Amino acid sequence: EIVLTQSPATLSLSPGEGATLSCRASQSVSRYLAWYQQKPGQAPRLLIYDASNRATGIPARFSGSGSGTDFTLTISSLEPEDFAVYYCQQRNNWPLTFGGGTKVEIK
């Protein structure tokens, strides 16, 4: 099973600041990595798929990069609605796996 390790666990930032979230895989997942955002009481929302493709309707301030074992989700300038938990997920191997999440909180 591929283990996805997200860091940091919590990121404390102010609106307007940039955020960099990391996801590291225990073995290569090629570019088959997605990022999701989840707010309290809501279902997850797909942000990025296949490492760098923005999903429909996702603002340009969200971008993804990486391949192999190291991936990054970048939020260029945090808006108030971006404070949430972010998960990465790989689809290169069965079973599909998620990372443990990074909480982006207001400083």
Next chain:
Amino acid sequence: EVQLLESGGGLVQPGGSLRLSCATSGFTFSNHAMSWVRQAPGKGLDWVSRISDSGSDTHYADPVKGRFTISRDNSKNILYLQMSGLRAADTALYYCAKGIAAASSFESWGQGTLVTVSP
């Protein structure tokens, strides 16, 4: 508009069974792989099972293999999860998730149905 509506959750005793359903609309159901993903209270996301667009190919997470069965009815646009031998560790909110075509990145999610396994 894509809609995924889960149902069938509830309180069940350990060892019991439940069948979850996910009624879908707003897209061509038979063109998309579908998955179940669960989230225990206060915890992260755990993928449970995936079924191909035709229903001919299925995959399961190890903790549910042999106990859960995923299926679909493409004539009714409904996804199912038959759960048996339920354990306390299966307590979670169960989401139905739509894949991007045949791929297993989840572009749409339902609001979930809560399964509680307790004596």
